[in-house]
Amino acid sequence: MAEENELIDSLTQELRRGTIVLSALSQLYGPQYGYSLVKVLEEKGVSVDANTLYPLLRRLEKQGLLESHWDTRETRPRKYYQISKTGENVYVRLCKEWRKMVKSMNNLLADQEEQ
Amino acid sequence: MGLIDRYIYALIRRIPLKQRADSEKEVRSLIEDMLDRRAYGREATSEDIEVILTELGDPNKLAEQYRGYNRFLIGPDAFDTYWTVLKIVLAVTEIAVGVTFAIQVLVSPTNLLKEFVDALISGVSSGMNGFAIVTIIFALYEFSQRDNSGRAGGKKKNWSPKSLPDIPDSKKEIKRSESIIGIVFSILLMVLFVYSSHLIGIYHLADGRITQVPIFNDETIRAMLPLVFALVSIGILKECLKLVTRCWTKKLAAYLFVINVVSFAIIAAIFTNPALWNPNFLSDMVHAGIVSGDGDDYQTIKTIWEIVTGRMVLLIALGYLIDTCELFYKGFRK
Numbered sequence: 001m002a003e004e005n006e007l008i009d010s011l012t013q014e015l016r017r018g019t020i021v022l023s024a025l026s027q028l029y030g031p032q033y034g035y036s037l038v039k040v041l042e043e044k045g046v047s048v049d050a051n052t053l054y055p056l057l058r059r060l061e062k063q064g065l066l067e068s069h070w071d072t073r074e075t076r077p078r079k080y081y082q083i084s085k086t087g088e089n090v091y092v093r094l095c096k097e098w099r100k101m102v103k104s105m106n107n108l109l110a111d112q113e114e115q
Numbered sequence: 116m117g118l119i120d121r122y123i124y125a126l127i128r129r130i131p132l133k134q135r136a137d138s139e140k141e142v143r144s145l146i147e148d149m150l151d152r153r154a155y156g157r158e159a160t161s162e163d164i165e166v167i168l169t170e171l172g173d174p175n176k177l178a179e180q181y182r183g184y185n186r187f188l189i190g191p192d193a194f195d196t197y198w199t200v201l202k203i204v205l206a207v208t209e210i211a212v213g214v215t216f217a218i219q220v221l222v223s224p225t226n227l228l229k230e231f232v233d234a235l236i237s238g239v240s241s242g243m244n245g246f247a248i249v250t251i252i253f254a255l256y257e258f259s260q261r262d263n264s265g266r267a268g269g270k271k272k273n274w275s276p277k278s279l280p281d282i283p284d285s286k287k288e289i290k291r292s293e294s295i296i297g298i299v300f301s302i303l304l305m306v307l308f309v310y311s312s313h314l315i316g317i318y319h320l321a322d323g324r325i326t327q328v329p330i331f332n333d334e335t336i337r338a339m340l341p342l343v344f345a346l347v348s349i350g351i352l353k354e355c356l357k358l359v360t361r362c363w364t365k366k367l368a369a370y371l372f373v374i375n376v377v378s379f380a381i382i383a384a385i386f387t388n389p390a391l392w393n394p395n396f397l398s399d400m401v402h403a404g405i406v407s408g409d410g411d412d413y414q415t416i417k418t419i420w421e422i423v424t425g426r427m428v429l430l431i432a433l434g435y436l437i438d439t440c441e442l443f444y445k446g447f448r449k
């Protein structure tokens with residue numbers, strides 16, 4: 001039983017991993033720094049570890065989907081990320097892909113339930 | 116603060132230089148944010164710090180994610196071949212050093228301890244040479260397999276079914292033993308020229324004593340050692356290519372042709388240098404009592420010596436020509 005739970009945990013994590021980019025992009029229409037994004041996502045029921053999200057933000061920036069700037073006015077310096085023009089296009093198209101995927105997945109699962 | 120600084124130090128030294136300053140600031144501010152949230156108004160304790168660093172996890176793994184790719188000198192694809200070649204090279208090197216030691220003892224049995232220490236030293240240092248040569252060859256191979264268009268040290272080239280190796284038919288198959296003999300030959304060349312060029316010579320047994328006249332000029336050879344290393348590296352590279360490809364193809368023949376041209380250029384540079392040969396060879400021969408100072412045998416030896424030293428390059432060129440014809444024949448026949 002414990003083994004089964006462990007397996008389910010790791011499979012769930014695998015499922016979640018693919019959705020992180022979409023989750024992050026969806027919340028970056030306004031500027032957020034890494035940790036505020038972690039908190040926002042958490043509040044909305046999507047928990048992402050900081051050690052996954054931070055490198056991901058950097059990667060998305062490198063790929064041109066995000067823009068960033070440092071804000072040093074606050075008590076500690078923070079790097080704010082925001083979606084770029086390219087990022088917006090990519091996000092819209094990714095959303096379409098996601099909806100298609102959800103639809104076909106739902107069909108698959110419904111098929112199974114009917115049997 | 117000690118632990119946090121150590122964590123950040125461990126993290127940033129493993130990420131590319133360009134990103135370091137930026138990542139350091141970002142991660143530091145993340146850790147402080149996490150601490151604030153955990154401590155919730157009270158002073159953060161060292162226990163809090165430990166909990167948060169544990170949550171962030173092994174800095175090596177985090178750095179890996181920051182880099183976005185794995186780093187290795189020799190990847191898993193090439194490692195098996197690397198390991199095989201390395202074992203052969205090291206074994207042959209040590210055997211060659213052992214044999215050289217035996218010859219040395221036979222020639223001058225007087226100073227056994229010194230010879231033994233010398234042999235130990237050359238055993239270690241030629242072992243390291245062999246190790247370095249093989250590793251550099253395979254590291255270059257690994258590097259050449261990487262995609263140049265992407266990030267530095269990025270992902271592997273795209274795979275296509277066309278890149279599948281042919282199933283070697285028996286006619287086109289390259290025998291592993293052939294490559295191994297080639298490697299053995301290169302290593303022997305290295306040990307011979309690097310550590311015991313003075314032992315290459317004419318041996319003469321008279322009255323139970325062995326005398327020896329060196330053929331080469333030791334000093335010149337020492338000055339040309341970089342060329343010898345280059346030659347040996349290219350020789351091993353050639354055999355590694357054959358080991359990896361496993362059968363004759365046009366592409367392999369083309370590569371080997373280039374290698375032959377380069378290595379002939381090097382060897383020609385070595386053998387066209389008149390200072391390569393022992394300048395006192397003829398008088399040494401007389402001195403050793405192998406020929407008498409006058410008479411027919413001296414004239415004969417003199418003629419042979421002049422032909423050998425003058426025409427050696429032609430002989431080597433002939434050897435390379437035959438080898439090149441052979442590889443084109445093998446590479447292009449149906």
